[in-house]
Structure formats: C-alpha cells, structure tokens
Amino acid sequence: MELIAALIAGASIGAVLGFIGAGGAMLSVPILIYGFSFDAKSATTAALVIVGLAALSGLIPKARKGEVLYRDALVIVGLGLVTNLGFASLASSIPDSIITIGFAGVLILAGLSMLRTPKFSEQMKMPLSILIIISLVIGSITGLFGIGGGFLAIPVLVLYFGTPPSIAAGTSLLIIALNSLISFLGRNQIWENVQWDIPIVMAIAAILIAQVASRISGKSSPAALRRAFAYLLLAISAFTLIQSWIAL
Secondary structure, eight states: OHHHHHHHHHHHHHHHHHHHSSOHHHHHHHIIIIIHOOOHHHHHHHHHHHHHHHHHHHHHHHHHTTOOOHHHHHHHHHHTHHHHHHHHHHGGGSOHHHHHHHHHHHHHHHHHHHHSOOOOOTTOOOOHHHHHHHHHHHHHHHHHHOOOOHHHHHHHHHHTSOOOHHHHHHHHHHHHHHHHHHHHHHTTTTGGGSOOHHHHHHHHHHHHHHHHHHHHGGGSOHHHHHHHHHHHHHHHHHHHHHHHHHHO
16 A cells, blocks of 8 residues: 555656646655655655656656756756755754754745746846855755755746746756755765655656656646645645644
8 A cells, every 4th residue: 555655646746847847845755754654854865866856757858859958957056056965964963843844934935936927028137146046045945855946946047047938847857856866965874764665666656757747748737737736835834834833
C-alpha cells in the first residue's frame, strides 16, 4: 500500500511540475512528512531528489521545442548559489518545527502569488537590485525548505529578462533542477538519515508524468490550473501550521 501511495503522490508532483512549471516540492514535502512520517529534514532533502529529477524530465520536451533559455536560468541560479549552499549546509542544525513553520509561510506566499493574475507589459522592467534580491531568496528557500523556487523564478524571467510566459515555464524547470542539485549536495550530512525507497518510487512516477504533462500543457488553461493549485497550497499551509502548533 505504501508503494501504491508513493506512485500516486509522485504522479501528482509530476503533473504539477509539467503543467505549471513550479510547485512540485510544495506538494512533496508535506506528503513525505504527513503521509509517510518523514521528519522535516529528511523530507526536505528527499524532496530535492524527487522534484529535481521530475523537473529535469519535464525539461526535456520543453528543450526540444526550444522553450528553455539557458543563460537566463544560469544567471538566477548563479546569483542564488551562496544562499542555497549556505542554508543547505545549515539545514541539519535547524529544528524541525522552524522548518515546517517557515515552509508553511512559503506556501502562503506562493499561493497568494498564484492567485494574483500577473499583468505584464513592455513598459514593466524589474531593476537589477530586485533581480539579485529575489535570486538570493530563491536560493534561500531551496536550501532551507527543499523548494526549487519556480513560483518566484517565473515572474523574474518575465519582468527582468522579458521572457514570454510560455517559455518562462520551461526555463523555470531548469532553474528548479539546478537549484535542487546544488541544495542536495549541500545537505550531504542528511543523506544517510533518509529512507530512500519511498522517495525513489515517487521520483519515478513524477518523472514519467512530468514528461506527459509537459507535452500536453499547452492544451490546458494555465490560469485555471494556477488558481486551483493556489487554493491547494493555502489549504496545505493551514494544515501544516496547525500540525506544527500541536507539535510545539
């Protein structure tokens, strides 16, 4: 039953990444904690593998269609490298309650950002200082919470680099894959504490479904998907905050 649950969970994560281009870790972390009884440090570490591999899988069809901007992705990942590695190396010493409460806060931020329909115009341009700050924030939340930061990367790609929204989703997958790899390497002290069988099954399912979802994502309504996922994130954040409060 655990393996079947892991397959279903992985498929859900892959679908989110393939259709939206972000949000996989926001599902995988609470699923591992509350569905499979992982502690917060192990869950956020395992999530990096699941989401990183799924993002890489979803990236392949996007890259074949020319919907990935490698330079832009490398700029954002490079700017956030210090905070990503720094917080990843500190993750083992941070109490689980702090990680889960902080994670819930990120979910609220992500959910609210997805509910707000962005209106971009040619006149809008993100200053370089904001690009640097947000890239550092993306690195921080990846290092601390095992989140790839796609929900922040997509607006940055559109507002600073002028990336078309359809291509921003593909480029976001590359950012998630690279950030996940960097943070995973920085968490090497935690690797031996993770029971890898469940995350590996989830990763396999996520990889397969992310490819399918990525191919057919153009036929769906991005606005409706983002809105539905935003409400799901807000519900998960409320549940996480309640559980964290009970555990204190």
